[in-house]
Each structure stands twice: as structure tokens, then as C-alpha cells.
Amino acid sequence: MSSSNASNERPAWVAHHFDTAGQQVSSAKLGMWLFLATEALMFSGLFLAYFLIRKLHPDMVLVASEELNKAYGGVNTVVLIFSSFTMALGVRAAQVGNQKSLERNLMITIACAFIFMGVKYIEYSAKIHHGLLPWNFFDMEKAAHHSAALASFEYTPMFFGIYFTMTGLHGLHVVIGIGVLTWILIRARRREFTPDNYVAVENVGLYWHIVDLVWIFLFPLLYLVK
Amino acid sequence: MIATFIPPDKLGTPPMSESPWALLPTASNHAAALDTLYVFITILCVISMILIIGAQLYFMVKYRKRSDNDRTNPITHNTKLEIGWSVIPSLFLIVIFVWGEVQFMDMSSPPANAIDVRITGQKWQWTVAYPQFPGGPSLSCPGNAADCEPTEKTPTLYVPLNEPVRLTMNSVDVIHSFYIPAFRVKKDVVPGRYSNLWFTAIEEGEFPVFCTEYCGDEHSSMLAKVIVLPKSEWAATVKKATELKLEEGETMAHYGERLYGINGCAACHTLDGETKVGPSFKGLYGRTEQLSDGSSLAADDNYIRESILEPNAKVVAGYSPQMPSFQGKLKDEQITALIEFIKAQK
Amino acid sequence: MSNQTHDSVEPSYLVAKKGLLSWLITVDHKRIGLMYLVATLFFFMVAGLLAILLRTELFTPGQDFMSAQTYNQVFTLHGAIMVFLFIIPSVPAAMGNFLLPLMLGARDVAFPKLNLLSFYIYCIAAVMLVLTLVMGSLDTGWTFYTPYSSTTGTAVIMATLGVFIAGFSSILTGLNFVVTVHKMRAPGVTWNRMPLMIWAIYATALIQVLATPILAITLMLLCIERVLSIGIFDPALGGDPVLFQHFFWFYSHPAVYIMVLPGFGIVSELITVHSRKHIFGYRAIALSSVAIAVISFLVWGHHMFVSGQSELAGVVFSFITFAVAVPTAIKVLSWVATLYGGSIRYTTPMWYAMIFLWTFTVGGLTGLYLSTLSTDVHLHDTYFVVAHFHYVMVGGTVIAFLGGLFHWFPKMFGRMYNERAGAISALLVFIGFNVTFGTQFFLGHQGMPRRYYAYLPEYEYLHQISTVGSWVLAAGLFLVLFTLLAGLKFGKHAPANPWGGVSLEWHTATPPIEHNFHHIPHVESGPYDFPEIDWDSAKH
């Protein structure tokens, strides 16, 4: 069911170098999908580093991953999936022009993002407290005191090196997501989006879903290693 | 610091082929096999060049602009021709690939009865050791002279004629690459894992060894020498080159000086007070040293002994912990000799 | 064709807006293209001078006028600046930005503001890379191999961040071009009616988008290795340095196709326009561009045959590398076939296209030695490799870039250059280039290793010839610069279509107006249907 704007005159928001609104929207979306492909390729480098560490030191990874708190990981996963859900509802609200529901969903998504970062903060401080950090900052006494099994492996800090890199880069993308979502919320408040011109909301939605997607793969690999 | 470049006459310059167009000396089994493939590819390339550039030049002359109202040929494509010039080169490519692949497989599977030699790459020095002749690293004087200054000696790989030799190589710091042009063999020497390389020398003589993986300031002077000897002389020469013990009547300090030259201490510790990578030995003995963790202690016998075996335990302030450990490389008697030598450096 | 009546009334994009600010915040793809052109040519000169320093130092075996450390820093910066600041952005960003919308009949690229942003990201990257000179320079080689790069004291982090940011500029440009080619084509410009320059830039943009993120993550891991040290590249901490080479070459081999594919695009245009002939095998050349782009992702292991990579992987990579040779051969043979039955005009661009065919064919054929497993064991990391990649990079991309510069100079600036000076520059570049790098093939097969500061005296004779050759090449390149600058100042006004090209960029004014076309052109015929071709002779 297509929107009814069948007239020929050119809406204001179509940029001068585009001939039709459809051309501008599809260009924006193709550009976003290409950007998402680059994001996926960048994170794939880190996932390969993880698989390499797992191949080089399989038993160390199993023991070291026990240190990660599965409950916090689980909460974070549900929070992110819920925020993905509300984001999708937000995009749908923009499509049908339901202004109130768009703003509400955006706010919930941003709230979930903050919760996610909060849980991340708790996890990181627990690790720092136990000295479970990459090589340069790894504290063998604290780690050994924390759990004897860890100290028996020679390359334990390697796991925490890749753990902090992956979750750190993902966390950075969540923070960028918060910034971009707030910007879209401001524009939504200014009623800039109409059922014909909502591609900005959709692109931010796509970005947020990719951030959630990366966590969906990251969570089982880091937390639920068996 | 200027690269301590080993002057060529000290290094048995290779009997290079007279003109740059001739091939290198074919001094190993791989070299002989490889050169035929090398020449085959060259012939293939020359013929293709002649065909392509010849056609180009012919067209350039024949179809140059005659007048303003020239009419040009409407041909836009010719499927048969295009398929032809895709399939024919592919056939040649497959031939080269298979030929190269067979040789490569032969190059990377050493025979079981090969003589085992251990090579260690370290920042800017090769160390050649023979498990059969335990002792010091195998070195030789320039021009194969009987005796010369310890610091002038070049690491040398003595190889018997017509006998397979397998090199098991490892690096202690960064990636190096052991390359003997005359034998057409090369393998990266990677820290943290062993890499191996084998050949059978088929021609006597001296050949240079290069390091071909960039490894820092003196990458270009990290050279060594391969000397191919008849099977009969090989064992005796190696035994003499690698033996490292206190001759009768030789003072411990002089023995220490020989060890100082052979084990590559000169690469980082100078004798004239100028700091290179590590502290200079001049006036070191007995001086109180300020350590990196703030404490300070006198540089006495056991500090030097400990620094040789676990160099990173007590590092002097201002120096980075780069020194490789000599644990298992130096016997106690040799460490005492080195300490005597350092004492003598006032 | 679209009517030309009131093109001449409107001012050209050069004079439409005045003042430095109008250039710095422009979103006009033509102005951004020129800004890229000036920046990349500047860095080409900087890195070129570093190259002359290198060659002059190698004149004698021992030390001439710089120490080993300085020499290592000079060759590293020569490599890094040439690769990341000149050859990757030069053709796609400088010429691609200028020509893509014009050849497609569009008014601008899909995301003009993003285009300007990627130029400024490029400027930040350039500043950071040049800043490393001040902060202890860089001596790891442009390949940043660990564990040397993670342990050396030089400014590796500043350099890797600079290259990391240059990667973003490359991704955004590639993304912009892919969307433009898909969504902004003028009516009638179907996939088979696009000029081959567009096919080449489209294939390059695809590689830029899909390969550069891996470089981003590799360099980020290197920075983290130096600061926090994860240890996957450091053997002492449980990792393996060969992994870095896998990560690095997975980007860097597609990157060498980012460098050379645009050169192919330019040559296709030059040869057709100047020999007044339809391209021979349009579909074959277009598809081989995409085929090269695809295969380029499968062959990175041929840089690591002797690096401790397993022999089985070496065999697989060697076989696929041979597969890349076929589409490249098809291209070269199709270009030579295009000359058949033509009416060849020997203008400067055509001279450059002709010497391209020689230098690139030599570069391509010497690649056979390096993709064959056993000969690569002998030739890896020797001057043979240096000669091979210079024949493909300088002999391929740079000579095509110079040809393209002379070809579209009238369209960009509305002035003509001095034809005689251009031809002499082509001759000088040809002689200097072949003398410099031709001798290096023999140096390499004699076993002279790469990146050597001091060498055995046997190699001195060839090194001296090569050094003299490099001076001739430098003279030729400076002559190119003076010819173009003189053309800019004193050149007479160029006619609207000096070469008689029929692709869309020649249908608008010279230099083009601000938004390219008054009325969006309707294209009915292909980009190579020259008036001189007598189609009816094909009937009987």
C-alpha cells in the first residue's frame, strides 16, 4: 500500500541533484547498507582474532571465560534485543506518521542503551578489581588470589585482551548509537519526519540493529564458551 | 650508529656470474632444477612481449592518422579471437603452475637422513650451531685464514658436498629470513616457532647468506657465509670451528674476550664507553648501578652472572629489557671467563 | 543529443563562486576532485623526492650521506606516503570525483556532503602521517610487520592512526561512487552503455568498500598491541606474527587492485578516443574489471610463500594467483586489438597510453615469476619484487594517470597544454622509468635483497645505472608538472571537444558549468560510437 502522494510536483526535501524522491531514498538506504557491510567486515577481524586465540590456547579460553558473569551478559542480551524491538516499532511509527509512538520508542531505545552501558561498567570494574586485564596491566597476584585455575595458564591475559577489545569496540558503537539516536529524537520532536520522508529514522534503525547483531554473536562466543 | 657493515673481502664474495645476464652459480640441487623453469618462463615472457609489442608497433605505424576524413574499422569484438587468447595463455599458466608446485613440494620436504644444523636469527646476527659438535657457534675468519680478531669472525655454515643438510631455524626477537642466493633457498625465521629448509650442495666454494626480511637498523649487515667442503674435510673443520674451550696457557680474560666476540655481545655492549643498546663494559665492574625499579646495587660477580642468565631481572635504569637470555648457551666456566674479561675493562 | 545553446551563457564551475571559502566548503564534485588532485600531486612530489634520496644513497655500496636509521625511515615514508596518500586516492578520488557524475550524466555524486567530509578526513590523515616525521619518524616499512612494529621505538602509533583515518576516506569515497553508479545514471545510460572508465571506478569502489575495513581492524589491533598488548601477534605473549601478515595482506592485495584498476579505466578511454575506434571487446573488458576485483580477495597468500605459511595454502594461493593473470591478459590484448583499423592521433595522452602498454605488460609478465611457487622462493623480498611492483604501479597506474591528466586537462581547466613539451615528457618518463627499474630485475635475480642500506660490491654497477635512470625519470616528471602549470597559465583556450570524444563528459561545456548539464541528456548510443567509424563497411 503506497502513500497517496501521486502528484508530480517535487517535494521540498528532495535534494537538487536527485531527480525523484524514490531515487534519493533508495540512494540513502543503499549507502547505509554498504556502510553496514563495512561494519560487519571490521568486526569480523576481531572475531577472527578471537577464533585464533581459541585455536592457539583452547583450554585457557575455557577457564578464562568462566570469569565472565553470565547473568550480566544475559541481561545485556535481552536489553539489546528489546531495544532492537522498540527501534523497529519506532521506524514503523515513522512510516505511518504516529508521532507520539515514534518519540516514545526512541526514548525507550536510548534508555536501554544506557542500561547496557551501565551493566558494562559494572562488569568492567569487577574485572579491573580482580586485575584481569590485557598483558600490560595484568596483575598475576590478584588474578591468582581470585582463582587459582587462572594462574596455572601462561597466556591468560590474552583472553582478557581480546575480551576488552571486542566489548570495548562494541561499547564504543553503542555510545555512538546513543548520540545518533538522540539526534534523531531531536529531529523527530521538530516534526521533520513524515510518512514520505523518514529514511533518516530507518537508517539509524539499521545501524542500531547491526550493533545488536554484533552483540548477538559476541555474547555466546565470549560468555558461553564450552 | 653507523651500520657495522662487514667489509666484503672479509666475507668471501660469491663467485658472481660474470655478466648480470648470466644466472647465479647453481650450487645446490634446487638451483639446478629451478633454473630450467626460470629459463622456460623467461622464454615464454620474451615471446609474449615480442607478439604484443610487435602487434602494437605494427598497428601504430600502419593505422596512424592519414587525413581528417579517415574511416576506421567498425569491428567491436570477435568472440573466437577473445576465447583463443584467453585459453592459450591459460594452458601455459597451468604448465608453469604445476612445474613450480612440484619443485616447491620437493623443496619443502627434507629427507630423513639430512644433517641437522640449528640456525638462530637475532637482531643483526646469525648463529650457526651443530648439534653433532656441541661447543660454540661456528665462525670462520675472512678469506678462510687460520686465525684473526674475534670480532672479525663471520658466522659460517660449513656444509659437506653432495650431502642433504636440513636447517632448523628460529629467531629470538623479530622476523628474519635466511637466504642463500647461490642455493635458491629462502625461509623466514619466525620467533616462537621453528621453520626448516633443506638443500644438497653440489658445488664447492663460498657463498654469501643474506637476511631478506626487514629487521631494523643493521638489516643490511646481518650477513653470514656458506662454505661447501668435501665430505672428508667437513667433520674436522666443523669440530675445529665450533670448539670453544680454554686453551692451555690462555688467560681467563682472553678466553672471555673470545666469548665476547663470538656470542655477539659486541652488537649491544661496546668496550669504549659509548652506550649502544646495552651499557658499555668500560669501567662497569664494581660501579654501583641505578636500577629501573629505583634500587641500586654494585655491579659485582653475581649481578653480572644473573644478568647473563636472566637479563630482564634487574635492568639498569634507562635501558629497555631487550637482551636475550643466554641460559643453556653458556657453560659456567664460560660465564666466569666473561666476568674476568669485563673486570679487565677499566 | 542534448542541446548546447545556453551552456556558454552560464559561468564555469571554476569561476561560478569566488574566494577561498567557496573552495573549502564546496560540495561540487568537480572542485573536490581538483582539491584531491592538488593534494595527491603534492604528496607524489614529496614521496618522489624521498625516492631520489634513496636511489642516490644506493649509488655506492657503503654509506654515502645518510645513516642506516635515516635510510630505513626514508624508505618507509616513501612507501607509506606513496601508497596511502598518493596512489590509492589519486585516480579514484581526484579523477573519479571529477569524471564520474559527468560520464553518468548526473548533476553530482549521490552524497555531496559526504564527499567533502571524506576529503577532510584525507587531509587529517595526511597531516598525521607527515607529523610522524617530527615524532621520531617511522622505520617499520609500509607493511608494519610485527613483532618489529610492535617493539620498535619509532612513532608507529601516530603513523598507524594516520593510515587508519586515510582508510575511512577511502571507504567513504568508494561507498559514494557505488551508490552514484547504481542510482544516478542518466536516462539511456544502461550498464552496457557506460564508458569503461566507469566500470573500472565501480570495480575499484567495490574493493575500497569491502577491503579497507580489514585494514582498519588490523591497524587498530596493532595500536592495541603496542598500548595494552593483546599478544596475538607477539610470540612471547602466546601469539604468532604470521597472523599479522594474513590480516595485513587480506587488505593490501585488493588494495593493489584499487591502485591499478582505475589506470585500466583511463587507458580504455585514451586508446579509443585517440584512435577513433570502438573499443575491442567491451563486455570482456568490463567483466574482467569485476572479475579482477573478485579474484583479488582470494590471492593474498602469495605474499607469504616463504613466511612460514603452510605449503598447502601456498599451492592454493599460487593457483588462484594464476587465475588473475587471465583477465589482465584479456585487457591488454583487447587494447592492442583496439588499435587495429584505427586512425591513431599521436597526442600526448596517446603517447602515454602507448608506453603504458609496454610498461604494464612487462610488469604483468614478471608477475608470473613471483606467482610460481619455486621461483618465488628465490625471488621473494629481492629487487625483482621491487622492480615488479614498480612496473605495475608506476608503469601502470602513474603513467595512465599522467595520460588521463593530459587527456582531461582541457576539460578540467579550459586550457590547452604545449603538445611538444608533453611528448618530450612522455619520452623522458619512458626512458628514465625503464632504465631505473629494468636493471632492478637483474639485481633481484642476482639475489640482491630488498630494503638494503649497504650491499655487496658486485651489485654496484647495476645500482649506479638504476640511480642515473631515477634522475632521468625525476626530470621527466618535473617536465610534466611544468608543462601542465605552463598550460594553466599561458595555454590557449581549449575548444569544447579537443579530442572529439563522444562520452557524456564531452557533451557539456569546457570547463563544465556548476551543475554539469542544463537538461539531463538522453543517451541513445554507446560511449565509443565515433563519427569516423563507417558502420556500413561491416555490412558487405
Place this chain on the structure above:
Amino acid sequence: MSEYVFLNGKRVENPHESHHHISPVIVYVAVFAALLVLTGLTYAVSFANLGPGSLPVAMLVATMKASLVVAFFMHLAYEDRFYLFMFLTSLVLIALFFGFVLFDVNAAGALNDEQAVGVPRLEEGLKASETAPVAGEVEAPAPDAGH
């Protein structure tokens, strides 16, 4: 200007009318529920200690979740086919990159053993306590007992 607008050679009737796919809310709720169930499944997989099989199964579950999000939340199911093609190309590149690198890391040690070279595998490396076989007396680098 009422001149007709063409796009890629085809005349466009009403150029500024754009058609989007709007899926009903129920689709989103269903996908959300499915995602929660699958997350529970991921937990179950990890506690069901399938041994070596747990990684592939966990990856399978994660891929199912990912394809749900991509298809419905990101509307890829209703979009222009080229976006799907681009996304799959990047996945193929990732698989290629992983495949070759992991194959190589795996094969590096194996080949040495296969040729009975008796070269210690990667894990032992040099850091372990065995004596470096250079100048001192040589015994086969015994696998160190530390682990």
C-alpha cells in the same frame, strides 16, 4: 517544471510517489518473542555441554537470530535484491578470510610433524623452559611439563 522525469531510461509516472513496505505490528512482536526464545536456547546449548559440538550449534543459533533481525527488523526481506546481494558478498568475504587463516594456522604445525621433523609445535614455542638448542648440549626439546 512539469517536464516528464526519466530514470535510467524509463519514464516515471509520478516521480515523487514512493512506496514502502509497512509490516503489521504483530510481525515485530512475533520476531521479538522468537529472539527471546532463541536467547534461552543459546543458554541451554552452553549448559548442555555438547563438548566440541557446542561451538557450531551456538553459532547456528546466533545466525538464526541474526537472520531474523536482518530479515524483519531491517526489512531486508522486502527491500531491493541488491542490498541482500551486498550483504551476502561481505559474509562470503568474511567466511573466506576465516577459512584460509584458520586452515593455515592449523596446518602450520601439522606439516612439520608429518615430515617427522620432530619440531616442537607452536604452543611450546621458545618461551617455555626447555633449553634452547643452540650451543649447549642438545636433547630433543622435551615438551615442558609446566602445563
